Amino acid sequence: MKDIINYHQKHHNLTQLAYQSAWQFLMSRFFNDDSLEEVIANKLHFAREARREIEELTRCIDWKRKKEGRRRKEAKEVLVVKRWFCVIENDLSPIKLWNKVFIGLFSSIACxxxxxxxxxxxxxxxxxxxxxxxxxxxxxxxxxxxxxxAVDAVLENIIQPTLNNKIADKILKYFVNISKRLKKKNEGEMEEEERKELKRKVFDKLEEEGYEDTITSFHKIFVFLEIKYSLGTLLKISDYFVIV
Known part of the structure; x- marks a missing residue:
């Protein structure tokens, strides 16, 4: 499968659906074989390829067109984009060989x-x-x-009047994870200064959107919400967002 992907990158012999399917097949084996990570991240350049394919596909999609009933067949490009995001959604969490190319992928996801x-x-x-x-x-x-x-894209969802429980839960965990990491102090003086500066940037971004106290409020209620949500209790998580 590595050779198939590599050959396509040089000769462009596959359709977009076939190329995505090859990646999906390879990535599904990532969890059982750590040696694939070096190949996926640095030799086949997953982040670069995913971004390029998504951007190419999205240029062909009429995003303003509304669905006309359940029977209307989705465009091929829409289906392939969905499949790319199935892979991306599952594999951004465990990958360790991180590089700056992923910033471009984040930009594409936000767009x-x-x-x-x-x-x-x-x-x-x-x-x-x-x-x-x-x-x-x-x-x-x-x-x-x-x-x-990525921060801007997630923040835009908080103000949506149709925010549902599932997405509210994802947004909540997104900011809690960032906040936990920004709270951990570094031993090195230079690294600690960078952490403080980064923390200031994140809170400035929240302040611009009127959410400067939101991260703090998340820490106070997160355990309660997580328990209630996992137990299936009827609860609208978005009601707990603090809008300053």
Whole structure:
């Protein structure tokens, strides 16, 4: 499968669906074979390829077109984009060989989210889930999430009047993960200064959108919400967001 992907990158012999399927097959074996990580991240350049394919596909999608009933067949490009996000959503959390190319992937995810949030809710939600999983990964730099536009994309969801429990839960965990990492002090003087500066940037971003106290409020209620949510208790998580 590595050879198939590598050959396509040189000769472009596969359709977009076939190329995505090859990646999906390879990535599904990632969890059982750590040696694949070096191949996936640095030799086949997963982040670069995923970004390029998604951007190419999304240029062919009419994001403003609304679904006309359940029977209307989705465009091929929409289906392939959904499949890419199934892979991205699952694999941003465990990957350890992190590099700056992923910032570009974050930017693409943020752009797709904005384009899809009106008429393609499933894709939009997968974007948020992907960014949530990236924030869980300790090898992902917080400033990469900030520079890639991931923070902006997630913040835009908080003010949506149709915010549902599932997405509210993902947003909550996204900011809690970032906040926990920003709270950990570094021993090195230079690293500690960088942490403080990054923390200031994140809170400035929250302040711009009117959410400067939101991260603090998340810490106070997160355990309670997580227990209630996991038990299936009827609870609208978005009601607990603090809007300053």
């Amino acid at each position: 797709v989210h904005r384009a899809a949030k009106e008429n393609h809710k499933e894709i939009s939600e997968k974007c948020i889930c992907s960014l949530r999983n990236a924030a869980q990964n300790r090898d992902v730099k917080v400033d990469d999430l900030l520079n890639g536009g």
